[in-house]
Amino acid sequence: MNLSRILKNGFLVVLASVFLTACATQKVGTKTQGDVYTGSDSVEYLASGVKDRVFFATNETVLTTASRETLRKQAGWLRKNSKINVVLEGHADERGTREYNLAIGERRANAAKDYLMTYGISSNRISVLSYGKERPVDSGSSPLAWSKNRRSVTVKAN
Amino acid sequence: MLLRYFFLLFFLLPIKSFALIEVDITRGNLSPLPVAVSPLSIDEQSRKSFKKVLKKDNIGSEISAIVENNLKQSGLFNPLNKDAFLQKPDIANLKPRFEDWNLIKAQALITGKVTFVDEKLRVEFRLWDVLAGKEMIALAFTTVPSNWRRVGHIITDKVYERLTGEKGYFDTRIIYVAEEGPKTKRIKKLAIMDQDGFNNQLLTLGNELVLTPRFNPTNQMVTYLSYFRNLPRVYLLDIETGMQEVVGDFPGMTFAPRFSPDGKKIIMSFAEDGNSDIYTMDLENRIVERITNHPSIDTSPSYSPDGKYICFNSDRSGYQQIYVMNSNGKNVKRISFGNGLYGTPVWSPRGDLIAFTKLHKGKFYIGVMRADGTGERLLTENYYQEAPSWSPNGRVLIFYRETKTNSKGEGFSTKLWSIDLTGYNEKMVETKTDASDPSWSSLLTN
Numbered sequence: 026m027n028l029s030r031i032l033k034n035g036f037l038v039v040l041a042s043v044f045l046t047a048c049a050t051q052k053v054g055t056k057t058q059g060d061v062y063t064g065s066d067s068v069e070y071l072a073s074g075v076k077d078r079v080f081f082a083t084n085e086t087v088l089t090t091a092s093r094e095t096l097r098k099q100a101g102w103l104r105k106n107s108k109i110n111v112v113l114e115g116h117a118d119e120r121g122t123r124e125y126n127l128a129i130g131e132r133r134a135n136a137a138k139d140y141l142m143t144y145g146i147s148s149n150r151i152s153v154l155s156y157g158k159e160r161p162v163d164s165g166s167s168p169l170a171w172s173k174n175r176r177s178v179t180v181k182a183n
Numbered sequence: 184m185l186l187r188y189f190f191l192l193f194f195l196l197p198i199k200s201f202a203l204i205e206v207d208i209t210r211g212n213l214s215p216l217p218v219a220v221s222p223l224s225i226d227e228q229s230r231k232s233f234k235k236v237l238k239k240d241n242i243g244s245e246i247s248a249i250v251e252n253n254l255k256q257s258g259l260f261n262p263l264n265k266d267a268f269l270q271k272p273d274i275a276n277l278k279p280r281f282e283d284w285n286l287i288k289a290q291a292l293i294t295g296k297v298t299f300v301d302e303k304l305r306v307e308f309r310l311w312d313v314l315a316g317k318e319m320i321a322l323a324f325t326t327v328p329s330n331w332r333r334v335g336h337i338i339t340d341k342v343y344e345r346l347t348g349e350k351g352y353f354d355t356r357i358i359y360v361a362e363e364g365p366k367t368k369r370i371k372k373l374a375i376m377d378q379d380g381f382n383n384q385l386l387t388l389g390n391e392l393v394l395t396p397r398f399n400p401t402n403q404m405v406t407y408l409s410y411f412r413n414l415p416r417v418y419l420l421d422i423e424t425g426m427q428e429v430v431g432d433f434p435g436m437t438f439a440p441r442f443s444p445d446g447k448k449i450i451m452s453f454a455e456d457g458n459s460d461i462y463t464m465d466l467e468n469r470i471v472e473r474i475t476n477h478p479s480i481d482t483s484p485s486y487s488p489d490g491k492y493i494c495f496n497s498d499r500s501g502y503q504q505i506y507v508m509n510s511n512g513k514n515v516k517r518i519s520f521g522n523g524l525y526g527t528p529v530w531s532p533r534g535d536l537i538a539f540t541k542l543h544k545g546k547f548y549i550g551v552m553r554a555d556g557t558g559e560r561l562l563t564e565n566y567y568q569e570a571p572s573w574s575p576n577g578r579v580l581i582f583y584r585e586t587k588t589n590s591k592g593e594g595f596s597t598k599l600w601s602i603d604l605t606g607y608n609e610k611m612v613e614t615k616t617d618a619s620d621p622s623w624s625s626l627l628t629n
Contacts, residue, residue: 084502086457119585122526122540122569123394123620124439125496125503127408127415128452128459128480131436135457154413155436155454159392164366164592166566 061089062172067162071179075102078178079137083118083171086132088140096137099179100144110182113137115155118171123157130155137177152182206259206346215261216346218254219289219313222247222265223297223306224273232299236328243272243297246306249335250293250342252379253353257343258608263289276309281316289313293342297334304328308338310345320345332381337628352574353378356624357581358396358405358422359599361385362617366588366595373407375422378623380613386422395439395570396420397622400532401446405622406430408438417451419466431464431471439482444490450474452482461495461512474512485529485537486510487554494518494528494537494554505539507554518556527570530554533577536604540569540582549582551604562606575625578604581612583619 056064062080069077076099079092088096103109115134117126134153142148163170206216223243225233233242254260268275269283276294284292295308307323320341326334333354340351361374371393373386387393387409396407405420417440420427431437433453440451447466452459461474461484475481479499486493494507505519505528519525523543530537534554541548541561547568550561568584581601588595597619599612612621 119567120542122483122496122503124452124483125480125498125526127394127436127438128454128482131454131459132457132480139457153435155415156392159369159394161367164588164595165590166587166595167590 057172072102078176081175086136096140103146110150112180112182113153114178116176117158118174119158127157130157133177217261218291219263220251221275221294222272223295229299246335250339253339284313350576352576354627359621360619395620397441398624399442399446400625406440444488450484483527487530488534496526531577538571572623581621
């Protein structure tokens with residue numbers, strides 16, 4: 026990759042972040058990118074600096090760059106706390122049929138599980154539980170609420 | 184439990200096949216047939232006996248009211264106001280004066296009599312063609328008094344069948360999920376009620392999440408998804424005894440269960456490592472069979488009524504679409520090609536149509552298409568609705584519909600609705616609490 030391309034990409038990122046900051050001030054500190062939630066509302070911490078959840082785009086089960094970073098931190102924390110097991114709870118938003126949403130919740134939780142496993146966490150420390158659209162964190166009917174609900178949450182099991 | 188098969192059904196006279204009044208149910212019926220439901224006559228002694236047993240002052244009028252309500256709800260009939268009736272019930276049942284009924288524009292007349300015999304309820308009723316001045320049905324049956332509501336439903340089924348040429352759907356029940364509490368921690372319980380909303384009963388306590396109950400088309404078993412001990416699994420429940428058991432021994436979530444048309448198998452999804460495929464379990468020999476094997480999500484399976492085919496939901500094309508395959512999993516064909524996403528396919532008990540949920544441009548639709556995917560017809564559009572279930576005669580669909588919530592999370596409700604195959608006669612089905620995931624039983628008596 027040549028230097029000018031890197032610079033150009035960097036420039037775009039800067040532009041994007043300026044734009045997002047502008048949005049953020051309007052939406053009282055909550056935001057999405059694409060339609061993946063990037064805010065901190067509803068997010069809890071497993072340990073200092075270790076977020077408990079990752080978010081997904083509509084109908085998607087692919088981990089974003091930010092999600093992978095969160096999961097790497099979770100993996101680091103799990104390696105240090107080798108007695109702790111976790112349940113990955115996969116969720117969908119309310120804009121889909123119940124049964125398909127159960128399947129997509131399971132797929133989201135497994136996407137997170139697979140990533141934790143590539144960072145050395147044994148599969149027998151991780152169980153997966155899909156709630157489909159049954160347990161939203163935000164009960165609103167708006168794209169922002171739905172983006173918070175499309176998530177996989179890592180919960181201590183013991 | 185509440186169900187007792189204690190119906191002695193016999194014909195007073197053979198049904199005569201005159202070319203009498205008929206109701207066409209294949210089109211949206213914009214002019215329902217005017218029908219007079221004369222209250223079932225009752226002698227004073229029977230009236231007192233029933234009052235003692237059932238705490239109802241006049242069981243004859245009560246049963247007629249059930250028939251009247253059923254006919255009205257069907258959208259095909261217009262029960263006339265009783266105040267205009269000129270003939271007394273007991274006399275009308277013997278020999279109607281057709282001029283009198285003609286005068287109030289009744290085209291059909293239902294009369295009858297209820298008596299208390301040997302601790303049992305005996306009912307006889309007749310359906311008359313007012314214009315032709317002829318009897319169309321004469322039937323009598325006996326049952327335990329506590330079945331009195333079902334007596335009204337059976338009468339309606341017989342009348343409906345005689346006038347439309349198709350089986351009715353009134354002596355049936357709906358199993359559904361009763362909901363309460365805030366959206367973020369909803370409490371859900373299995374519930375069952377008669378098709379008209381009466382005899383509502385809760386079947387679970389709400390300690391664990393329960394979803395998607397479905398009737399066995401041949402008996403009183405139900406299959407559903409329960410989160411008992413936080414392990415989402417398909418369960419089998421006998422609603423007469425309350426006995427239940429997990430279906431199969433799967434190492435992960437099983438969901439989206441449904442019975443085969445002969446009631447002997449359960450077909451469902453099993454999710455493992457992010458992949459959901461379709462499996463069946465034979466309820467007699469407990470043999471589990473894998474039907475699909477594809478890295479996409481395969482769910483919401485439903486058999487054709489002859490058991491030869493399965494329709495299901497898959498995102499193997501990238502998004503949710505409807506597919507049909509042979510019951511052994513071979514010969515998979517996509518059948519939904521319209522704009523938008525398609526889910527929850529359910530095969531009609533008549534075999535000709537598949538009902539589905541469709542999401543397009545932020546709206547949800549309930550629709551039907553032929554089994555080869557042609558002839559797509561959308562019946563109703565709303566903010567959110569899904570999960571259609573067929574009436575046993577394949578003429579009506581019941582489904583659930585959710586409302587939007589505001590930014591504070593207020594204003595949410597979920598209710599059951601029904602709509603005719605024609606797209607007409609959309610109605611909310613009253614339930615005590617919020618409700619979702621309805622499933623319609625077969626006819627309880629034939």
